[in-house]
Amino acid sequence: MSRPTRGGSSASDIDMPEALAALAAERGITLDTLLSALADALESAYKRLPGAHEYAWVTIDPDSFEFRVFAMALDDEGDPVGDEMDVTPNDFGRIAAQTAKQVMSQRLREIDREQKYEEYAGREGDIVTGIIQQNDSRYTLLDLGRVEALLPQAEQVPYERPEPGARVKAYIVEVRKTSKGPQIVVSRTHPGLIRRLFELEVPEIADGVVELKACAREPGHRTKIAVWSNDNNVDPVGACVGARGARVRMVVNELRGEKIDIVPFSEDPPDFVAKALSPARVKEVRIDEETGTATVIVPDFQLSLAIGKEGQNARLAARLTGWRVDIKSETQIAEEEAGIGQYAEADDAEDYAEGEWKENADTGDLEWHPADGGPALTAEQWDAAVDAAGPVADAAAPVADAGETTQVADEAAGGPTPPDPAAGADEADPAPDAALHDVLAAPPSAEIPLDEALAAVVDVEVVPFVEIPAPGDPVGTASPGADAASPDAPDPAAGPDVDAPGADPARPDEATP
Numbered sequence: 001m002s003r004p005t006r007g008g009s010s011a012s013d014i015d016m017p018e019a020l021a022a023l024a025a026e027r028g029i030t031l032d033t034l035l036s037a038l039a040d041a042l043e044s045a046y047k048r049l050p051g052a053h054e055y056a057w058v059t060i061d062p063d064s065f066e067f068r069v070f071a072m073a074l075d076d077e078g079d080p081v082g083d084e085m086d087v088t089p090n091d092f093g094r095i096a097a098q099t100a101k102q103v104m105s106q107r108l109r110e111i112d113r114e115q116k117y118e119e120y121a122g123r124e125g126d127i128v129t130g131i132i133q134q135n136d137s138r139y140t141l142l143d144l145g146r147v148e149a150l151l152p153q154a155e156q157v158p159y160e161r162p163e164p165g166a167r168v169k170a171y172i173v174e175v176r177k178t179s180k181g182p183q184i185v186v187s188r189t190h191p192g193l194i195r196r197l198f199e200l201e202v203p204e205i206a207d208g209v210v211e212l213k214a215c216a217r218e219p220g221h222r223t224k225i226a227v228w229s230n231d232n233n234v235d236p237v238g239a240c241v242g243a244r245g246a247r248v249r250m251v252v253n254e255l256r257g258e259k260i261d262i263v264p265f266s267e268d269p270p271d272f273v274a275k276a277l278s279p280a281r282v283k284e285v286r287i288d289e290e291t292g293t294a295t296v297i298v299p300d301f302q303l304s305l306a307i308g309k310e311g312q313n314a315r316l317a318a319r320l321t322g323w324r325v326d327i328k329s330e331t332q333i334a335e336e337e338a339g340i341g342q343y344a345e346a347d348d349a350e351d352y353a354e355g356e357w358k359e360n361a362d363t364g365d366l367e368w369h370p371a372d373g374g375p376a377l378t379a380e381q382w383d384a385a386v387d388a389a390g391p392v393a394d395a396a397a398p399v400a401d402a403g404e405t406t407q408v409a410d411e412a413a414g415g416p417t418p419p420d421p422a423a424g425a426d427e428a429d430p431a432p433d434a435a436l437h438d439v440l441a442a443p444p445s446a447e448i449p450l451d452e453a454l455a456a457v458v459d460v461e462v463v464p465f466v467e468i469p470a471p472g473d474p475v476g477t478a479s480p481g482a483d484a485a486s487p488d489a490p491d492p493a494a495g496p497d498v499d500a501p502g503a504d505p506a507r508p509d510e511a512t513p
Contacts, residue, residue: 016065028146029111035060037107042067045100046089053087055080116147117182120175127196128186129169132162142170147184155187157220160256169254171196189219197254198225201247204239211236213265216319220258224276224316226265237262261316269294273325276317280306283330287323294323303329 024034042058046069053071060067069088072080130142130149140151140162151170162168170186171193177183187193194215204210209231217223227236240262241248248260261279266272270285273294280302286295298306306327307314318325328336354371367376377385 020065027108027112029108029115032062033111034108035062037104037111039067040107041100041104042069044103045096046087048096048099049089053085056087113181117175117177120147120172120182120184121177124172124175125192126172127169127193127200128172128184129167130186132164132166132168135162135164142168142186144184147182149184149186151186151188155185155189157188157256157258159220160188169193169197189217191215191217191223194223194225194251194255194260197251198240198247201250202240202242204229204234204236209234210239211265214320216316218312218316220256222259222261222312222316223255224261224263224320226263226272226276226320228265237264263320269321269323273317273321273323276320277306277313277325277327280313282306292324294321294325296325296327297333298327298329300329300331303327 020031020034020038024031027034039058039060042060043056046052046056046058047054053073055074056069056071058067058069067088068086070084071087072084073082075081128142128144128149130144132140133143133148134141138153140156142149142151149170149172155173156162168188170188171190172184173187173190174185175182176185194217195212198212199206202210205212209229211228211230212225213228214226215223216225225240227240229236229239239247248262252258252260263275263278266275269287273285273287273296274282277296277298280298282296282298282302284297286297287293288295296306305313308316314325314327355369356371357366358369358376359365360367365378367378368382369376
């Protein structure tokens with residue numbers, strides 16, 4: 001069918017197959033889909049004509065592209081009755097043609113949105129590359145070509161500032177179908193991004209020879225992955241690292257410098273936990289399957305490395321292995337086993353908590369009732385038990401008295417008991433060893449007279465100190481500072497005291513020092 005045009009030519013002069021094929025290629029749709037949209041547009045245009053049948057449809061010949069309009073009559077109930085009628089109009093008119101154009105455009109947009117949704121609906125969990133178009137505090141738009149992806153703020157790496165025009169890779173989290181087309185939500189923090197990046201860079205993972213068993217990630221800081229090889233001749237860690245670290249370096253560059261630890265996977269839980277804490281060296285791992293806890297023992301100098309900065313290494317190891325990791329040094333384990341140190345206080349507190357204080361209804365006093373049902377203890381009995389368990393060394397503390405110690409201190413130190421004061425003078429003098437012991441056993445704060453200290457050390461009788469006149473001083477004149485009225489100072493003119501020990505009678509000019 002043809003109709004006149006302004007130039008005098010007919011519609012049949014236009015090459016319809018080529019025009020429709022070019023339109024289908026431009027829109028990225030098939031020719032059948034385009035013909036179906038064209039038939040819907042012509043049907044809408046026909047129903048805009050005066051006297052058009054209510055029940056009508058349009059058919060298009062795919063070979064000649066000639067269209068026909070058929071209609072059927074309706075009964076009172078609205079059901080089609082009778083035979084088909086060819087009601088193809090000679091001219092649609094301007095209004096009908098404009099309606100056909102609008103319907104055609106709308107139908108093509110719907111087809112385009114449907115195709116875009118179907119293209120990305122099955123790609124959830126896949127990785128895409130996009131160009132940053134717009135960036136604000138709420139989200140970032142990525143241009144994926146035919147569609148735009150939405151990168152929310154929550155799915156962005158902290159402190160990462162994407163620049164407009166930069167090309168980044170993202171992980172498809174969700175594809176939503178909306179009236180304006182598909183909405184694709186992508187992420188830069190999802191652990192699946194690490195898996196997809198290694199699949200792109202490591203052919204062994206893409207082929208299935210090497211498997212990425214587990215992944216734990218703190219976006220922007222550190223990532224730990226556990227790999228396993230299905231071929232004994234292939235090293236899983238070496239395959240992921242690559243020659244001189246070329247493969248893992250590409251992943252690190254895409255993640256803007258995020259550190260990646262690659263550890264071999266093991267089906268033995270202690271071995272897996274020990275390897276997950278690398279680069280720290282682990283001495284022993286104790287697994288408690290009931291509580292799901294793995295107690296890790298490391299050398300003292302490896303404790304901070306095993307825990308990591310702000311506990312990061314321990315957290316990633318726990319997420320990677322699925323065990324609750326408790327890291328302790330060798331010293332801490334030894335203290336726990338010996339029951340001393342900081343854990344002894346916790347143990348004492350735990351024993352002390354196994355009971356409660358209750359008021360006696362008869363006396364009104366508080367009594368301690370053990371949790372195991374033992375006999376109740378009064379406050380006096382409790383204090384006596386505590387004193388009995390206290391250190392015995394407190395009873396042997398020396399008394400800070402000037403020049404002497406108590407008998408308890410001497411007995412605790414192993415010294416002899418002081419003599420009876422009622423005994424004679426010769427018997428009351430202690431032996432030199434006992435006197436020396438008294439001096440050494442005195443507390444630092446005690447003040448020991450100088451003469452007693454010297455007598456105990458040198459074991460000689462100390463005579464009072466005598467000032468010797470300096471050469472040139474007149475005899476009988478004391479040097480400045482000496483007390484002339486002192487009764488202990490002998491008269492130099494009287495000569496030496498022959499009874500004084502240490503004086504030589506044959507040498508009267510020598511004074512006893």
